[in-house]
Amino acid sequence: MNTITRSIWLTSIILLAALSPAAHSQVVGLMGPGGAENNVEAIRLTVTPADEPVPAFKYRLSLRPHELVPGNSVASYLRAFPEGGIEKTWKGIYDQFGDEAYDWSSTPLSELPIEKLQDAAGRFESLVANFIGPGSRCRDTDWGVRYEDLKGPEVITFLLPEIQAMRSVSRALSLQTRVAVAEHRYDDALELMRMNYRLGRDVGQQPILVSGLVGMAISGITNDNVVELIAAPDSPNLYWALTELPRPQTSLRDAMRLELAIGPRMFELLDDPEHKDRSYDAWNDLWRRETTWLMTTGANLVSMDATWEDMLVTHDSDAQSLVAVALGLASYSHAKERLLAWGFDPERVEQMPVGKVLAIYHARIYQLQADELEKATYVDFPTAQRISRQAQAKLQESGPLGSSADREILPIASLLLPAVQAAQAAEFRTERNLDALRVIEALRMHAAQHDGQWPKSLDEITCVPVPENVATGKPFEYHLKDDTAVLTLPESDGFPPEIRYELTIADDQTQNEAEGN
Amino acid sequence: MSGNDANRMTSDELEQALAGMVPTTPEIDRDALMYQAGYAAARGLAAERRTVRFWQGSTVLMTAASVALAITLWQRPSAEPQPQFVKAPTVTPPVEAVVDHETPSSENSAAPVAQSSPQISQVPSIDPLLLADPSKNYLALRAVVLRRGVEAWPVEREASSTGVPAAAPAGPSTVRGLMEELLPPPPSPKRSTNDNPNEASTRQEDPVV
Numbered sequence: 032m033n034t035i036t037r038s039i040w041l042t043s044i045i046l047l048a049a050l051s052p053a054a055h056s057q058v059v060g061l062m063g064p065g066g067a068e069n070n071v072e073a074i075r076l077t078v079t080p081a082d083e084p085v086p087a088f089k090y091r092l093s094l095r096p097h098e099l100v101p102g103n104s105v106a107s108y109l110r111a112f113p114e115g116g117i118e119k120t121w122k123g124i125y126d127q128f129g130d131e132a133y134d135w136s137s138t139p140l141s142e143l144p145i146e147k148l149q150d151a152a153g154r155f156e157s158l159v160a161n162f163i164g165p166g167s168r169c170r171d172t173d174w175g176v177r178y179e180d181l182k183g184p185e186v187i188t189f190l191l192p193e194i195q196a197m198r199s200v201s202r203a204l205s206l207q208t209r210v211a212v213a214e215h216r217y218d219d220a221l222e223l224m225r226m227n228y229r230l231g232r233d234v235g236q237q238p239i240l241v242s243g244l245v246g247m248a249i250s251g252i253t254n255d256n257v258v259e260l261i262a263a264p265d266s267p268n269l270y271w272a273l274t275e276l277p278r279p280q281t282s283l284r285d286a287m288r289l290e291l292a293i294g295p296r297m298f299e300l301l302d303d304p305e306h307k308d309r310s311y312d313a314w315n316d317l318w319r320r321e322t323t324w325l326m327t328t329g330a331n332l333v334s335m336d337a338t339w340e341d342m343l344v345t346h347d348s349d350a351q352s353l354v355a356v357a358l359g360l361a362s363y364s365h366a367k368e369r370l371l372a373w374g375f376d377p378e379r380v381e382q383m384p385v386g387k388v389l390a391i392y393h394a395r396i397y398q399l400q401a402d403e404l405e406k407a408t409y410v411d412f413p414t415a416q417r418i419s420r421q422a423q424a425k426l427q428e429s430g431p432l433g434s435s436a437d438r439e440i441l442p443i444a445s446l447l448l449p450a451v452q453a454a455q456a457a458e459f460r461t462e463r464n465l466d467a468l469r470v471i472e473a474l475r476m477h478a479a480q481h482d483g484q485w486p487k488s489l490d491e492i493t494c495v496p497v498p499e500n501v502a503t504g505k506p507f508e509y510h511l512k513d514d515t516a517v518l519t520l521p522e523s524d525g526f527p528p529e530i531r532y533e534l535t536i537a538d539d540q541t542q543n544e545a546e547g548n
Numbered sequence: 549m550s551g552n553d554a555n556r557m558t559s560d561e562l563e564q565a566l567a568g569m570v571p572t573t574p575e576i577d578r579d580a581l582m583y584q585a586g587y588a589a590a591r592g593l594a595a596e597r598r599t600v601r602f603w604q605g606s607t608v609l610m611t612a613a614s615v616a617l618a619i620t621l622w623q624r625p626s627a628e629p630q631p632q633f634v635k636a637p638t639v640t641p642p643v644e645a646v647v648d649h650e651t652p653s654s655e656n657s658a659a660p661v662a663q664s665s666p667q668i669s670q671v672p673s674i675d676p677l678l679l680a681d682p683s684k685n686y687l688a689l690r691a692v693v694l695r696r697g698v699e700a701w702p703v704e705r706e707a708s709s710t711g712v713p714a715a716a717p718a719g720p721s722t723v724r725g726l727m728e729e730l731l732p733p734p735p736s737p738k739r740s741t742n743d744n745p746n747e748a749s750t751r752q753e754d755p756v757v
Contacts, residue, residue, distance in 0.1 A: 186686075187685060187686045187687045188685070188686065189686060190686075191686070191689070195701065198698075198701075240690055240693075240694070241686070241689055241690050241693050241701075244693050244694070244697075244698050245693075245698050245701075247698075248697075248698035248699075290690075446687075447687070453694040453695065454694060
């Protein structure tokens with residue numbers, strides 16, 4: 032082998048050896064699960080610049096008070112279900128199109144079999160026109176269920192079939208919206224999105240955490256439809272239409288306050304024991320009964336076969352009663368110590384029935400934990416996250432086996448108090464994502480007023496106020512990459528994954544292709 | 549001559565004996581020798597060529613691999629996670645709007661809607677709420693939705709029991725349709741064989757709804 036060949040060979044070996052570790056990590060990263068995880072969702076939009084409409088609120092996504100009609104929106108929505116309604120229509124679609132139909136919602140519009148979507152969307156026309164549309168124009172919303180008045184085991188045994196049903200309605204509206212966008216019927220698309228936003232607000236109006244989350248999910252679906260409309264050729268600018276939406280779109284404030292009070296609502300033991308008068312035996316019996324129920328319920332909560340009837344039955348066996356009494360006696364001295372530390376009159380405490388001492392102690396412990404979690408409901412997102420983390424840590428320390436002096440005897444708070452961080456994150460995420468769409472529309476407006484040029488920074492936009500990121504209290508992350516405007520919603524906001532909008536201006540050729548020329 | 553005799557030979561006699569020895573003529577086949585030399589030379593050359601080709605080939609391969617790897621890494625130089633392309637609502641030509649929709653079949657599906665409860669595997673979990681059936685227990689539902697999102701609340705997939713696509717369900721009953729269902733039709737009048745224009749007609753008009 033000559034010198035030249037040998038040299039080349041040795042150089043290649045060295046190069047390969049040097050590059051291999053870096054290459055390995057890249058290959059592992061490309062392989063997906065098991066390797067480095069992709070945490071970025073890139074949404075690439077080719078858009079046409081669009082100036083502010085004339086008049087400014089030519090397009091709206093919510094009705095004004097004088098445009099609403101008397102009536103209860105829920106009653107109208109529910110009429111869409113009997114006699115071959117929404118659910119049966121969906122069933123027919125799934126029967127005809129199979130599993131493919133389930134994937135439509137997650138497939139980009141340009142890749143969808145549009146004829147099939149037109150067929151499916153057309154089946155909902157009558158239902159939307161006769162029930163959902165009129166419902167969305169009603170002034171009032173009353174679901175007719177007084178969740179606030181439920182007590183005892185019924186607090187957790189109630190079901191939410193109407194909320195589940197509204198998800199089907201939202202999907203039908205979204206399907207119709209996408210077909211309208213594909214057919215360039217933008218006015219129809221806007222009207223359908225208005226109905227969907229209204230539906231989300233109505234669902235989230237119930238003071239139940241799950242309802243609020245479903246309401247926000249419906250808003251999220253509609254936001255996705257807005258993105259598709261923004262990317263449609265010559266679509267109108269929706270900055271003011273998005274800005275006029277009620278904010279927050281779905282508030283979890285009442286739901287959080289009700290959910291955090293679930294302990295006293297479920298357990299009579301925790302329902303203001305300091306001011307309740309009962310006989311000595313009644314207090315002790317209450318302690319025994321509710322402890323026994325909790326032991327029974329704890330088992331039922333993990334049982335797949337438990338029904339709501341099971342939840343309402345107290346299995347009052349001798350063994351369980353004995354355990355309840357033993358637990359009470361073992362905890363009595365600690366509970367009495369804490370009452371004295373909190374300033375209760377020693378003589379009054381000595382005269383209290385054992386059951387009452389335990390009830391007061393437990394009610395205070397529960398309220399301590401619930402109030403710590405409730406603080407996060409009223410502050411900005413970064414502060415809410417910090418408060419929630421601290422409160423969750425305290426909740427763990429206060430469990431029956433925890434190290435805190437204010438630890439529970441029965442695991443009521445640790446079992447019932449919700450993971451508020453996840454719920455609060457959902458509310459802020461929904462608001463942030465909507466504001467991101469407003470930023471995109473502000474960019475399109477700027478481009479329309481500046482010969483199709485993106486601004487170098489968001490500060491350059493002066494045509495409309497540019498919203499800030501509610502997750503950080505600072506402007507959104509934006510930069511120009513050649514001719515592409517990049518708007519980033521980073522994972523550091525607290526809502527993984529990172530979302531990156533990459534916007535390019537449609538050129539004339541793309542425009543003509545889009546218009547079918 | 550015996551060894552003893554040789555020892556007793558004089559130097560002159562030894563010299564004469566040695567002078568009488570005539571070297572034998574070498575018996576080498578030149579042609580064969582030339583052939584074998586050429587054969588051996590050719591074999592060595594071929595082996596050397598193969599060796600050279602092997603190294604040249606491996607050099608080219610290694611160089612190509614290095615260059616390809618370098619190009620790949622150059623195109624993705626940073627450790628920043630690459631965006632996962634999720635959706636790109638691209639500009640599309642307008643789709644022809646479907647104006648006519650076939651009216652749905654008037655036959656209602658008689659099959660009852662199958663209700664199936666969500667299946668949850670009995671996997672040991674640190675959170676007992678997750679083992680409970682979310683459809684029967686609000687706390688379990690709340691835990692599932694908070695931890696996994698609203699989409700974790702399953703929408704029942706109702707498969708057709710016959711495998712035959714079901715006809716599109718009929719729309720809601722209208723007032724007229726309900727009236728026709730609930731009210732019996734009027735009796736049909738008896739006609740006389742002689743048409744007597746003076747007889748009052750007993751035919752009744754359909755009620756106007």
